[in-house]
Amino acid sequence: MARFIFITGGVVSSLGKGLASAALGALLQARGYSVRLRKLDPYLNVDPGTMSPFEHGEVFVTDDGAETDLDLGHYERFTGVAARKTDSVSSGRIYSTVLEKERRGDYLGKTIQVIPHVTNEIKDFIKIGEDEVDFMLCELGGTIGDIEGLPFFEAIRQFSQDKPRGQCIFMHLTLLPYLEAAGELKTKPTQHSVKELRSIGIAPDILVCRSERPIPKKERDKLALFCNVRPDAVIAAEDMDSIYDAPLKYHGEGLDQAVLDAFGIHPAPKPKLDIWKDVSERVHNPEGTVKIAIVGKYIQLEDAYKSIKEALTHGGMANRVKVKVEWVDAEVFDQADAAPRLAGYDGILVPGGFGERGTEGKIKAAQFARENKVPYLGICLGMQLAVIEAARNLAGIKDAGSEEFDQERGDKRFTPIVYHLKEWAEGNRTIQREVGDDKGGTMRLGAYNATLKEGSKVAQIYETTKISERHRHRYEVDTKYRAQLEKCGLIFSGMSPDGRLPEIVEMPDHPWYVGVQFHPELKSKPFEPHPLFRDFVRAAVGQSRLV
Ligand code: GLN
Numbered sequence: 001m002a003r004f005i006f007i008t009g010g011v012v013s014s015l016g017k018g019l020a021s022a023a024l025g026a027l028l029q030a031r032g033y034s035v036r037l038r039k040l041d042p043y044l045n046v047d048p049g050t051m052s053p054f055e056h057g058e059v060f061v062t063d064d065g066a067e068t069d070l071d072l073g074h075y076e077r078f079t080g081v082a083a084r085k086t087d088s089v090s091s092g093r094i095y096s097t098v099l100e101k102e103r104r105g106d107y108l109g110k111t112i113q114v115i116p117h118v119t120n121e122i123k124d125f126i127k128i129g130e131d132e133v134d135f136m137l138c139e140l141g142g143t144i145g146d147i148e149g150l151p152f153f154e155a156i157r158q159f160s161q162d163k164p165r166g167q168c169i170f171m172h173l174t175l176l177p178y179l180e181a182a183g184e185l186k187t188k189p190t191q192h193s194v195k196e197l198r199s200i201g202i203a204p205d206i207l208v209c210r211s212e213r214p215i216p217k218k219e220r221d222k223l224a225l226f227c228n229v230r231p232d233a234v235i236a237a238e239d240m241d242s243i244y245d246a247p248l249k250y251h252g253e254g255l256d257q258a259v260l261d262a263f264g265i266h267p268a269p270k271p272k273l274d275i276w277k278d279v280s281e282r283v284h285n286p287e288g289t290v291k292i293a294i295v296g297k298y299i300q301l302e303d304a305y306k307s308i309k310e311a312l313t314h315g316g317m318a319n320r321v322k323v324k325v326e327w328v329d330a331e332v333f334d335q336a337d338a339a340p341r342l343a344g345y346d347g348i349l350v351p352g353g354f355g356e357r358g359t360e361g362k363i364k365a366a367q368f369a370r371e372n373k374v375p376y377l378g379i380c381l382g383m384q385l386a387v388i389e390a391a392r393n394l395a396g397i398k399d400a401g402s403e404e405f406d407q408e409r410g411d412k413r414f415t416p417i418v419y420h421l422k423e424w425a426e427g428n429r430t431i432q433r434e435v436g437d438d439k440g441g442t443m444r445l446g447a448y449n450a451t452l453k454e455g456s457k458v459a460q461i462y463e464t465t466k467i468s469e470r471h472r473h474r475y476e477v478d479t480k481y482r483a484q485l486e487k488c489g490l491i492f493s494g495m496s497p498d499g500r501l502p503e504i505v506e507m508p509d510h511p512w513y514v515g516v517q518f519h520p521e522l523k524s525k526p527f528e529p530h531p532l533f534r535d536f537v538r539a540a541v542g543q544s545r546l547v
Contacts, residue, residue: 002036002136002393003263004168005125006156008202009488010193011175015210018071019196020173020237020255021139021245022078027256029079030247030271034135037075038087039068041141042149046092049443057303061472061522062087065446071139073307077525078247086128091148094121122155123162131429144172144196157201160506169262173237176211176219185211186191186291189222194227205262206233208295214238233258235361242283243321244313274488279317279526286322290346290540295328295365297358302327305351308379311350311524318529323537330361338364347375347540350382352472352519356405365388366428375539377532383515384418387477387490387505391462393483394488404475421476425498444471444487448496448502448518456493457506459516460466461535467494468502477502477517512539 005024009017018039023036041048048056049067051118055312060073060083068088076083098121102112126138138156142149160168162163176356194204207229209215215236224231235253240246250256251273260268290310294305302309309325323347326345331339338361342348350362364380366389369376378386384402391400402412423432424444433442447468452459459465479502482492494504514532524530 001167002130002133003486004159005135005137005171005259006160006168006202007139007171007173007204008135008144008153008197008204009140009142009173010197012188013143015173015239016171017139017177019243019246020171020208020250021071021453022074023250024171024255025075025081025137026078026134026247026276027251028135028259030273030276031256031269032272034132034270035079035135035137036078036129036133037072037083037137037139038074038126039071039089039139039141040125040152041069041088041090042152043090043144044092044095044148045090046096047090053300054304057168058306059472060307061445061470063447063468063470067472069447070142070306071141071304073310073522074243075309078111078277080525080528086125089122089125091151094125094151097121110248114166117155118151118326119155119158122152123159126140126155133215143392144193150200151252153197153202160202166264166417169205169259170197170202171206171208171259173208173210175193175345176215178212179513181189185213185215186217187219187226188296190223191226197483198228203539204229206255206258207233208235208237210237212239213287220223223475229541230258232271241315242280243280246284248273248280260480273354275527282317283313283526284319286316286320288321288541288544289324290316290321290537290544291324291325291326291344292347292349292537293328293342293345293365294349294351294352295330295342295362297330297353297355307519307521308349308351309532310526311521311533313538314524314526314529315533315535317526318534319537319541321537321541323540328365330358332361333364334358334361338368342368342374345374346544347377347536349377349536350379350385352380352382354404356408359385359402359405363392367393370507370510370513373511375536375543376513376514377512377536379521380517380519383505383517384475384477385433386513386515387481387502388417390480390485390488390490391415394490395484397481397484417478417481418475419478420474421501424501425496434437443474446470448503449496450518451497451499452504453491454491456491456504457508457512458504458532461531463531469516469520470522471518473517477505511542 007021047067058070059067062083064085066085071085176185220234221236228429235255312323362385365385388400390471391438400417402418403416403420452465493506505515
């Protein structure tokens with residue numbers, strides 16, 4: 001049965017709890033254990049799928065089609081363990097399950113209360129698959145003291161009591177602010193945060209303290225004394241140059257050792273850290289730089305494209321170069337000329353997105369990349385717009401567009417090269433959707449297979465003709481225009497296994513021009529860069545040597 005590690009946060013948000021959890025998962029794996037990481041989010045949305053990227057950053061999609069928190073992306077990137085639907089839950093999901101059960105009469109007429117009904121639902125969630133792994137790491141979103149987080153804290157407290165002694169530990173992340181005037185790192189906010197945690201019955205076993213500078217022994221001892229943890233369980237988490245240093249840094253600080261000590265595991269198996277040494281070495285010793293433009297709409301918030309940015313970094317590591325990402329706002333050249341803003345990049349990437357705003361600019365970016373032979377990677381909406389660009393400017397369908405934009409506006413302006421998909425096959429099932437359906441969870445979501453054309457560029461890149469990639473979209477390129485577009489040089493080189501849905505387009509006459517209907521970035525890892533990102537960056541390196 002799994003041992004459980006509960007990871008909570010205090011003092012301020014955005015401390016990097018997700019990263020610390022992911023790095024700890026990787027370190028436990030390095031010691032030969034199997035792990036699974038889970039995220040419990042206190043907000044009332046049922047899932048992040050309907051939240052704006054400005055609110056919540058990227059939506060991370062799992063193979064089994066869940067729209068989850070971006071921290072699950074960190075978990076996958078560090079552990080390589082594919083996340084599942086059952087690895088992410090929110091208050092909204094918990095409450096809606098409880099209310100469904102109440103309506104069904106499952107509670108036999110009882111009064112429904114936060115304790116025990118909501119807390120039991122949370123505990124049942126935490127337990128899912130507990131026999132499958134050695135360690136289950138559960139990260140609680142938010143910070144201690146948040147009103148909506150209380151049922152989660154109560155549930156993990158109860159959970160640790162339900163389990164035999166020594167099977168659960170608590171790790172708390174806090175911040176040690178540095179006061180210039182005092183010339184000191186201050187421990188008081190951490191003391192208060194731990195006091196708050198203890199007031200609800202949770203005593204942390206391990207403290208991870210974020211700080212801008214090294215924590216002197218005096219402060220460590222003080223924290224240990226006042227927060228009632230062992231001195232070697234006070235772990236310093238200084239700011240790092242790269243997130244991929246986290247496993248080695250945390251190991252150096254003794255985090256994994258402290259965790260194993262807290263569980264009483266002696267002797268601890270020796271860690272094998274070669275993978276992370278290699279990753280760190282590649283991050284810190286690039287032999288060159290390439291500049292890639294991400295032409296998007298949500299560029300003020302880089303978290304909206306988190307996985308893409310990481311996948312580009314991985315592509316850089318594979319080619320031993322540093323990828324310098326620049327964010328370009330597509331709306332800037334909706335009306336204007338794109339060339340002045342796009343000249344000088346070694347590659348152009350148009351990511352996924354929703355709605356019409358900014359799309360004319362992105363179409364211009366695709367055109368610029370095609371005409372100037374700059375490597376282009378279009379992801380999801382970025383592929384759809386590349387097809388629309390080719391339809392308009394190569395196939396002469398001047399009013400080519402997407403049904404998505406007409407539906408949004410409520411009039412009909414475009415020839416729908418990209419149409420609203422209302423029926424598709426998922427294994428042996430047929431899925432059906434209508435225009436007015438709920439927004440949540442109703443897209444074509446999760447892993448679907450695709451068949452690649454023999455001899456195509458993508459078949460060479462993937463080194464296979466059968467792939468599986470993750471999807472999140474409602475609209476689809478219409479195969480009606482396939483012959484016309486292929487005649488103009490835009491080849492449909494990846495299709496769904498039934499041949500109905502285009503998955504990949506490419507331009508054989510261009511050095512590197514690929515559009516994919518899915519999200520390859522979600523499966524890239526630093527120790528296993530995604531083939532498309534590896535090859536896109538390779539092409540960008542080639543481009544940078546041309547100038
Ligand atoms: N808006 C487009 C669709 O729903 C693309 C979605 C995306 O880029 N993830 O098909």
